[in-house]
Amino acid sequence: MTQSLRGRAAVVGVAESDLGEVAPGLTHLDLIGQATARALADAGIAKSEVDGLFTASSYLPMAAMDTAEYLGIRPRHLDGTNIGGSSFVSHLLHAAAAIEQGLCSTALIVYGSTQRSDGGRLISPTRPDPYEEPYGPRYPLSMYALATSRHMYEYGTTREQLADVAVAARAWAQLNPAAFERKPLTREDVLGSRMISDPLTVRDCCLVTDGGGALVVTSAERARDLASEPAYLLGGGEATWHRNISRMPDLTLTAATESGRRAFETAGLTPADVDVVELYDAFTINPVLFLEDLGFCAKGEGGPFVADGGIAPGGRLPVNTNGGGLSYGHPGMYGIFTVIEAVRQLRGDCDERQVDGARVALAHGNGGVLSSQVTALLGTADALN
Amino acid sequence: MNSHEAPELSPALAHRAGLSRGELRYQRCAPCSAAVFPPRTLCPDCGSLSLSWQRSTGIGTVYATTVVRGRDGAHNVVLVDLDDGFRMMSRVEGPAPEDVAIGDRVRFRTTADAETADGDTPDGETADGNTAVFVPEEDVR
Ligand SMILES: [Zn+2]
Numbered sequence: 056m057t058q059s060l061r062g063r064a065a066v067v068g069v070a071e072s073d074l075g076e077v078a079p080g081l082t083h084l085d086l087i088g089q090a091t092a093r094a095l096a097d098a099g100i101a102k103s104e105v106d107g108l109f110t111a112s113s114y115l116p117m118a119a120m121d122t123a124e125y126l127g128i129r130p131r132h133l134d135g136t137n138i139g140g141s142s143f144v145s146h147l148l149h150a151a152a153a154i155e156q157g158l159c160s161t162a163l164i165v166y167g168s169t170q171r172s173d174g175g176r177l178i179s180p181t182r183p184d185p186y187e188e189p190y191g192p193r194y195p196l197s198m199y200a201l202a203t204s205r206h207m208y209e210y211g212t213t214r215e216q217l218a219d220v221a222v223a224a225r226a227w228a229q230l231n232p233a234a235f236e237r238k239p240l241t242r243e244d245v246l247g248s249r250m251i252s253d254p255l256t257v258r259d260c261c262l263v264t265d266g267g268g269a270l271v272v273t274s275a276e277r278a279r280d281l282a283s284e285p286a287y288l289l290g291g292g293e294a295t296w297h298r299n300i301s302r303m304p305d306l307t308l309t310a311a312t313e314s315g316r317r318a319f320e321t322a323g324l325t326p327a328d329v330d331v332v333e334l335y336d337a338f339t340i341n342p343v344l345f346l347e348d349l350g351f352c353a354k355g356e357g358g359p360f361v362a363d364g365g366i367a368p369g370g371r372l373p374v375n376t377n378g379g380g381l382s383y384g385h386p387g388m389y390g391i392f393t394v395i396e397a398v399r400q401l402r403g404d405c406d407e408r409q410v411d412g413a414r415v416a417l418a419h420g421n422g423g424v425l426s427s428q429v430t431a432l433l434g435t436a437d438a439l440n
Numbered sequence: 441m442n443s444h445e446a447p448e449l450s451p452a453l454a455h456r457a458g459l460s461r462g463e464l465r466y467q468r469c470a471p472c473s474a475a476v477f478p479p480r481t482l483c484p485d486c487g488s489l490s491l492s493w494q495r496s497t498g499i500g501t502v503y504a505t506t507v508v509r510g511r512d513g514a515h516n517v518v519l520v521d522l523d524d525g526f527r528m529m530s531r532v533e534g535p536a537p538e539d540v541a542i543g544d545r546v547r548f549r550t551t552a553d554a555e556t557a558d559g560d561t562p563d564g565e566t567a568d569g570n571t572a573v574f575v576p577e578e579d580v581r
Contacts, residue, residue, distance in 0.1 A: 185452070186478040187529045189571045192517045193508050200506035201519055208504075208542045252517075253507040253538060301519055301529040306504055 061321055062439045064151035065278035065285035068098025068271030069395045074384050075235045076171050077265040083114055084125045086167030086267030091126055094269035099282040100161060105271075106130055107159025109146035111137035113168060113179055113387045122165060132159035138295065139422025140335055142166075143270070143391035144429040147418075148291040150272040160273060167267030168386035179387075184299045193252055196260060198300035198424035199338040200252035205306040206340060207254065210355035214254055216362040218245035220339040221258050221381050223367035228378025230368065230408035235264050236382045245339075259339040261380035261389065268391040270398075275439075286398040287439045289324065289415070290432040292317025300424045307355075311348035311419065311428040318417075318430040319350070326350040329432070330413040331400045332372060333393035335421035336379040342366065345419055346374070349430065373410045376400060390420035394431065401435050414438040451479030454493060459570040464498050464548045466526050467491040475525035496524045498548030499577065503527060507537040516540050520574055522548075532574045546574035 070093030072086035087110070095102055108130040112118030119135035134149050136142055143164055150162035183194065192198060206212045222242055228234035245258040278285035294310035294317070297303045319325060326349060334345045343357035351372060352360040360366070366374035377383040377396040384392070397416035399405050415438050420429040449457060451467070455478070458465035467476040469483040470490035476483055483491060500522040507514050516537035521527050532540045551571040 190517050190529050190531050191508060191515055192506075192529065193510075197506050197508055197517055201504040201517070204506055204542060205504040250507075250509055252509065253505075255506075301527055306519075 060151050060155055061289055061323070062287045063275055064154050064272055065275050065287045066147070066270050066272055066394065066398045066433065067278050067281050067283050067285050068094040068096075068100065068269070069398045070094035070097055070269050071233065071392075071395065072167060072267035074233060074266040075264050077169060079172065081169060081172070081265075083112065083167040083169055083267065084122065086169065086265065087122060087165045087269070088125060090167065090267040090269035091163060091165055094163075094271050097283055098271040100271055100273075102126070102128065104161045105163045107132040107134075107150060107153055107162035109134045109150055109162060109164040110166060111135060111142035111146075111388070112166075128163070130159070132162075138427040138429075140337065140388040140390045141420030141422035141427040141429040142388065143268075144394060144418055144420030144431050145293055145427075147270065147272065147288065147394055147431050148293065148429065151288050151291070154272065154274050160277070162272040164270040164272065164391065165267070166388060166391045168388065169265045170387040171263050171265045184301075187299055187301055195424050196255060196338070197252040199340055200255045201300055202303075202306040202344070202425060203254055203338070203340040206343065209307055210358065212343065212358035214246060215242060216358035217254075217259055217339040217343070218242045219362045219364070220336065220342050220366070221245045223361065223364065223370065224336065224375055224379040224381035224383075226367045227376050227408055228382035231378050231383060234378035234383040235262055236378070255338060255340075261337045261385035262382065264384040264386050266384050266386035268395050270391065270394055284402045285436065286401045286416075286433045287436070288431060289434045289438065290318040290320070290322030291430060292321070293427070293429045295427045298423055298426050303425060307344070309344050309348050309425050309428055311345050311430065314428040314430040315349035315419075318432050322432040322434075324415060324432060329415050329417045330373070331376060331397065331410045331416045332374045333377070333397045333416065333418045334375060334379070335389055335393060335419060336375055336381050337385070337389065337421065339381070341421060342374055344425070345421070349417070349419065368408070376405065376408050376410060390422070390429075393418040393420060394433075397433050401433060451481060455479045456570070458493075458495070459550055459572060462550055462553060464496040464572055465493050466496055466522070466524060468494045477526035477528055494524065496522055496548065499523045500546055500548075500574070502532065502540060502542050502544040502546060505540050505542060514538070518574070520546060528572070530572055530574050532576065534575050545577040547577045548572055548574055
């Protein structure tokens with residue numbers, strides 16, 4: 056993403072579908088339908104104006120066409136890039152570029168999944184890697200567990216520090232009526248829960264829920280004439296260094312170092328300028344790695360940074376203010392929800408969990424097994440000027 | 441390649457042929473000397489097609505480890521950094537799964553060797569019984 060895209064596009068509508076455990080028989084496309092109608096209403100834009108569609112699915116390898124048909128949209132620009140959970144942050148950057156180039160003017164980014172109603176099985180078009188599958192890793196959990204083991208070995212990161220990531224997420228979720236898990240959670244609860252792939256317990260892992268989301272994106276010029284308050288895209292970056300965990304060059308260093316650097320360069324900002332951070336927390340190690348790699352703390356200091364309420368309400372940095380994948384919800388792929396929450400924080404729509412005066416928000420998507428990293432920086436009109 | 445020449449084995453099949461002979465094979469790039477694994481046609485470092493087969497010493501160091509726990513018990517999954525310069529997923533056989541530690545020195549053998557050595561058949565096996573696994577280096581017979 057080049058400097059010229061700074062502030063050129065804005066998110067003008069966001070919405071979730073029904074969340075958690077949805078009514079029996081609802082499909083992932085039904086949830087996309089709900090989220091689309093709600094996001095367009097939020098934007099004050101008619102469905103007939105949508106001319107760009109961006110989506111990725113765990114169910115359908117050619118999801119963009121199925122989704123266009125279901126929604127009754129005839130897009131002149133389709134983007135079905137599927138890089139796992141990071142897809143939707145990537146779609147936001149792609150949409151801004153497409154709008155800037157005139158390929159479309161009103162972009163709709165959507166996702167839906169009924170993973171919980173499907174029985175909790177991870178629906179995935181992914182084929183196991185033949186050089187990993189014989190050893191029986193539990194995909195994707197064991198891959199993150201391997202990265203965790205290495206981070207602990209190199210930097211002394213502890214299970215207690217990781218547990219505090221889950222505890223912080225729960226504390227935020229208790230402020231969010233839409234979150235799926237809102238019961239109190241302590242460090243001891245996490246440490247004492249069932250170990251699945253050492254050193255990660257079931258409470259170090261994201262939830263399995265149903266859910267969908269939608270984003271409406273248009274040009275900054277048009278955004279100023281709409282009813283909703285725009286969240287301007289200030290910068291973004293994508294980076295992918297591997298697909299399978301055995302080919303990740305350094306398990307303690309993710310491509311977020313590159314995606315983040317590019318996003319900050321485009322935006323002309325530094326981590327110190329960010330008021331609220333939404334990170335893809337599939338596992339408790341993720342925020343530790345991403346906070347380091349995005350520059351919020353030094354490499355190896357993520358554990359102390361997140362410990363003892365560091366990223367909880369009232370801590371040093373508000374992270375995953377909706378409760379994250381760990382407590383808000385995780386319907387197969389979570390990336391779109393990082394953007395939805397970032398936009399709501401910038402609009403001041405977050406009630407009890409609102410970060411006062413949030414002007415700049417970071418949304419970070421992760422795909423595969425720490426494979427694809429996409430960072431977006433969003434800001435209010437005030438941050439743009 | 442001319443049609444009347446015997447076809448070369450694909451990278452994947454050449455690797456498997458090695459395992460069936462008790463060898464752990466990897467590729468070495470001629471121009472840039474990169475050790476390449478898993479096998480492929482192009483060097484992921486420099487893009488060259490000039491890759492040649494090497495037999496690994498089979499000695500390496502555990503880089504990362506986890507214990508996968510399920511209804512059927514627990515098993516170990518590791519990433520091993522081979523001294524030859526490549527990394528692979530595998531498991532360490534012998535110690536209890538949770539006793540495998542980062543930094544442990546390990547040595548390659550195949551599951552066919554393992555069956556000969558101790559008569560059991562670990563889970564997650566490929567059809568021909570030739571999966572590359574590791575044992576603690578001092579335990580090698
Ligand atoms: Zn090379």
